Amino acid sequence: MPQLRIVVLVKQVPDTANVTGEAMKEDGTINRAALPAVFNPEDLNALEEALKLRDRHDARVTVVTMGPPAAVQVLRESLYRGADEVILLTDKAFAGADTLATSYALSLAVRKIGGADLVLCGRQAIDGDTAQVGPQTAEKLGYPQITCVSRIDELVAPGGAAGPGAITATRSIEDGFETLTSTLPCLLTVTGEANDPRPASVKLVMTYKAIAAEAMPGYDDTYLDPESDEAEICMVGRDGRPVCRARIVQWDHVALEADREALGLRGSPTRVKEIESVVLAQSEARMVQPDEAGIGELVHELIEEHILG
Amino acid sequence: MGEPVNTNDVWVVVEQHDGVAAEVSLELLGRARELADRLDVRVGAVLAGADDAVRALAPTLVAHGADTVYAAAHDDLAAYLALPYSTVVSSLIREHRPQIVLYGATTAGRDLAPRVASALRTGLTADCTDLRIGDHAMKGEEYRDLLYQIRPAFGGNIVATIISPLHRPQMATVREGVMVMPEADGSRSGTIVEVPVRRSSSPVHDTDGITLTDADLVVGLVRRVQEEKRVDLKGARIVVAGGVGVGSREGFALVEELAHTVGGVVGASRAAVDAGWIAHDHQIGQTGTTVRPKLYIACGISGSVQHRAGMDQSARILAINDDPLAPIFSVAHYGVVGDLHKVIPLLIAAYKTKGTGGEPVPAAAASDGGAS
Numbered sequence: 001m002p003q004l005r006i007v008v009l010v011k012q013v014p015d016t017a018n019v020t021g022e023a024m025k026e027d028g029t030i031n032r033a034a035l036p037a038v039f040n041p042e043d044l045n046a047l048e049e050a051l052k053l054r055d056r057h058d059a060r061v062t063v064v065t066m067g068p069p070a071a072v073q074v075l076r077e078s079l080y081r082g083a084d085e086v087i088l089l090t091d092k093a094f095a096g097a098d099t100l101a102t103s104y105a106l107s108l109a110v111r112k113i114g115g116a117d118l119v120l121c122g123r124q125a126i127d128g129d130t131a132q133v134g135p136q137t138a139e140k141l142g143y144p145q146i147t148c149v150s151r152i153d154e155l156v157a158p159g160g161a162a163g164p165g166a167i168t169a170t171r172s173i174e175d176g177f178e179t180l181t182s183t184l185p186c187l188l189t190v191t192g193e194a195n196d197p198r199p200a201s202v203k204l205v206m207t208y209k210a211i212a213a214e215a216m217p218g219y220d221d222t223y224l225d226p227e228s229d230e231a232e233i234c235m236v237g238r239d240g241r242p243v244c245r246a247r248i249v250q251w252d253h254v255a256l257e258a259d260r261e262a263l264g265l266r267g268s269p270t271r272v273k274e275i276e277s278v279v280l281a282q283s284e285a286r287m288v289q290p291d292e293a294g295i296g297e298l299v300h301e302l303i304e305e306h307i308l309g
Numbered sequence: 310m311g312e313p314v315n316t317n318d319v320w321v322v323v324e325q326h327d328g329v330a331a332e333v334s335l336e337l338l339g340r341a342r343e344l345a346d347r348l349d350v351r352v353g354a355v356l357a358g359a360d361d362a363v364r365a366l367a368p369t370l371v372a373h374g375a376d377t378v379y380a381a382a383h384d385d386l387a388a389y390l391a392l393p394y395s396t397v398v399s400s401l402i403r404e405h406r407p408q409i410v411l412y413g414a415t416t417a418g419r420d421l422a423p424r425v426a427s428a429l430r431t432g433l434t435a436d437c438t439d440l441r442i443g444d445h446a447m448k449g450e451e452y453r454d455l456l457y458q459i460r461p462a463f464g465g466n467i468v469a470t471i472i473s474p475l476h477r478p479q480m481a482t483v484r485e486g487v488m489v490m491p492e493a494d495g496s497r498s499g500t501i502v503e504v505p506v507r508r509s510s511s512p513v514h515d516t517d518g519i520t521l522t523d524a525d526l527v528v529g530l531v532r533r534v535q536e537e538k539r540v541d542l543k544g545a546r547i548v549v550a551g552g553v554g555v556g557s558r559e560g561f562a563l564v565e566e567l568a569h570t571v572g573g574v575v576g577a578s579r580a581a582v583d584a585g586w587i588a589h590d591h592q593i594g595q596t597g598t599t600v601r602p603k604l605y606i607a608c609g610i611s612g613s614v615q616h617r618a619g620m621d622q623s624a625r626i627l628a629i630n631d632d633p634l635a636p637i638f639s640v641a642h643y644g645v646v647g648d649l650h651k652v653i654p655l656l657i658a659a660y661k662t663k664g665t666g667g668e669p670v671p672a673a674a675a676s677d678g679g680a681s
Contacts, residue, residue, distance in 0.1 A: 016463050103427060127463055129595070130435035132423035135391070139427035144528045145391055147420045168531065173416045175590070176535035180390075182528040269432030269476035273445060273457065276468045278614050285628065285638050290647025292655055298627075298643060299659035307604050307625055308547070308571055308660065 004059035004157050004165075006050045007110050009121035009137065010043035010078065012071040016126050039074045042122025044197040046190040049152055050120050051082050051198065057157050060084045062116075064109050066094055066102060075248055079208045080200035087113070091252035096265030099128075103136035105263060108256040110141055117158055117165060119187040123148055134189035144182045148172050150193040158184055313404055318377070319345040320353040320407040320478070322398055323370060324389070324417050326535075328362035332490065332543075333413030335373045337483055339491030340440055341411060342374035347442050348454055351376040353407060357397050359387035371499035373491050378499060379405075383506035385521055388533065389417045393525045395424040400519045401504065402429060407478050409456050411440070414482035422482050432473030433480045434458035438487045438618075445472055455479070465595050465614035486543055486599040540574065540590045542598045547573030547606070548623070550593055551581050552616075554609020554630060554649055558586045563653050564608050570657050576600065576620075578610045594619035606656075608649045612637025629653070 014035035050061045063078040065071050066089040075086035089105055097105065110116055119141070124131035131147070138145035151170040158165030165184035170177050172191065253263055261267060288294045302308040319341045324331040338354065345352045354375035356363055360382040367378045381397045398421065402410060410425075412418035414436045426433035439459035445452045456479040458471040473479045505518030512522050542548060549568035551561055561581070568575045576598075577591040593600055595615040605623035610616060612628070612635055620626070621640045628641035629649045638644045645652050 014463075016466060098432070099423065100427060100430065100432070128435075129462065130423075131419050132426070132433060132435055135420060135423035136427035139395075139424045145420070145424065146528065147391075148416055171416070173533070173535070176533065178533040179531040180528055181531050186528075269430070269473045270434060270471050271445075271447070271474060272469055273472045274470040276470075278461075278466055278468060285641040285644035288643055288645045290645050290652050290655070292659070295645070295652065295655040296659045296662075298645075299656060300663065302604065302625070303660075303663055309663070 002159050004053070004057045004118070004155075005114070005116045006053060006059050006061045007113070007116040007119045008043070008047050008050045008061060008063045008078070008083070009106055009119065009133070010047065010063055010065045010074050011040045011122075011125045012037050012065065012067050012074045013040045013125050013127040014038075037070065037073065039077050040122050040125045040127075042124060042190060042192055043074075044122075045192055045194045046120040046122050046188075047078055047081060047083065048195045048197040049149075049188075049190055050118075052195070053118070053152070053155060054082075057155065059157075062087065062113060064089065064106060066090070066097075066105050066109075072248060076208065077200060079248075080204045081198055082201065082204065085249070087249045087251060089251050089256070091263075093253040093258075093260055093263045096268065097263065098268035098270045099130055099132035099136055100269060101263055101265075101267035103133050103140055104267060105253075105256060105258060106133070106137045107140035108258055109251065110137070112251070112256060115141075115185065117184045118155075118167065119143065119185070121187070121189055123189040123191045131189070134187060138187035141185070141187070143185045143187045145187045145189070146171060146180050146182060147189040149188045149190050150177065152188070152194075153179060313406055315406045316351070316353070317348075318351045318353045318405070318407045319348065319409045320355060320402075320411065321375070322355045322410060322412045322418070322421070323366070324413050324415060325356065325358050325362060325366055326389075328358070328365040330366055330369060331413055331415060331485075333415060333418075333483065333485040333488075335369075336485070336488040336490050337411045337413060338370065338374040340483075340488045341409075342491065344409060344440065344442060344456070345376075348408070350408070353377045353379060353405065355379045355381070355398055355401055357381040357383075357386045357394055359384055362387070367501045369493070371497055371501075372493040372495050374497070376499050378501045379504050380501055381504040381506050381519065383508075383521065385508060385526060386506065388530050389421075390526075390528055390530065391420050391424055392528060393521050394421050395428060396521060396525050397504075397506070397519055398425050399428045402478060410478045410480045412480070412482045414484045418482050422480060426480055429478075431476040431478060431480060432471075433482070434460060434471040434473075435482050436460055437481045437483045438468075440481065440483065445474055447474060456481070461595065461614070461618055465618050484599060486601070540588075542574055542576055542591070542593065542600050545574035545600065545602050547571055547604045548576045548593070548600050548602045548620070549573045549606045549608065550576030550578065550591075550610060550620070551587070551608045552578035552610030553580045553584070554611075555581060555586065556609070556650075560650070561586050563650065567606065567608070567653050567657055570660055571604075571606075573602075573604070573606070576605075578613075578616050607637050607641070608653060610637055611635045612640065 015038045063083045063086045148171040149169045153168040156166045168181040170179045288298045321337045323334040341352045354370040363380045363382040412422040437460045441457040443457045452474045455472045458481045462469045551564035576593040577587045582592045595618045599619045601622040603624045605626045607628045626641045627643040628637040629645045633646045
């Protein structure tokens, strides 16, 4: 049976969910630079689903992210949780990408590693909340999609009598759920309902903490030595061939053989015309005393105005 | 497909279940009508489904503002599935070239629209809360009558206006409940265009209609379970919502008692739902339901931007919080700074005596009109 190939697409995002006082400017707007960068929460759920599948199947889990060099941190965190290999797409040519240009670059990376049986990503990222990159990447790869997955019910690995393999998954819909089954390859977007992601493994942190990002335009999956149980600190041979179990591969637009016109801002149909910060208005609420008289008067007034009763 | 015709129209891709349109689709027809009138073009509605569902629904779409309904009926379109639906919608867009295409920001709409946008290599803005027509200057060029796609972003901390100046169609998914539902007008007339749909095992060059191939049908629906909507937040006249300040699952009983007393529906902040005090279908805000009741009572809700996005259009807002600096007070009409465990019983007592120590309000009146 061939190894099941799982690719997880992840993103580093500013932590918009926990805007603290320090990130608030005096005019009531958010200082984005002051927000810590985090692993997009639902992408961690996607990674967890991949690792759970690998617990049951012979599978290789590859994590791909696109972002500035600092985004390498989410790849390290993926290794610490058990990813087999990680790839950073970083290049000035990718900057300013909207979801269409992002999905183009991500789809090229999946193609470059020879495709996948299963592509997993979070339903949406907390900075944009668009939920578009998953379906758009699926379309670019020509894969079917199942979005908003809260549970993977069954996976039939490809090979032998199973042919291309199949996946059955349940997704949340308005007021209920639906279960879909698809042939492989398939792309799934995963929601926070799916699981509680495992924490980083101390052992893996110790193993991987010294590895550095390396530019490696070619792709060669033989560096993953399946015979070795022990992860090794990454080394690169003089001929450029890796001799390690895992390292951080870095690709730019040349490595992806991308059409530059379809990347970054140039490849993005959408433009941000204007951004308004949400400013907290000065409270104009009428303050009511928290006692019987104050509350009684308020309720009486609301009833008189036919708002209550 | 036939030769492309540049209609330049404004389209709504309609979501339907068993011949009943999703509310957001009808809301969008109302806004599409306004946009089309402003642009002096027509409103098109794309309707796909089983034959009987499509026949039943097409006239309703005309009554809500469509000039043309593109009706694609086929058994393989009976239930929504991303692949065949995106084939139908993409083909129709290529053939008729609308300038704007709108989708509801439902689970299905947000599954379908990006797939179509990618196939057509055009722009798409997710989860818009407003749409307008306006101009834009860029690199010395003036672009007239663009669709301004307005949406919250960055966790609701900003509101962004997105445009797609060079690509057509301009596409957006639009949040449920933010556009006003148009009145149905049975006297409106419109054209229903039957779009022939057929099955084939492989792609064929077709001069008329749409062909669904095996590749469009590799995903199958095993089962769909939709429960009766137990919580009707959208239809509620009064919403009584609890947040972290409620403190516990038991504390929520007090919120429920107030809701029951005033004939309201129980809502909750995301934090209260995440804490497991109440089910997700009560959640209000960006990742929950958007409400605009006559009265919104926020109990122990600090009022994050995400929460306010789902309730700040309420006619009246009463906020109860022990923190006088809680952001919820910035959108409230009435504020009570105090312990909700003391304030809510005072509200219940005051309501039962009509606020002035009079006779208790009969129970029947208390539940009048509420959707609890």
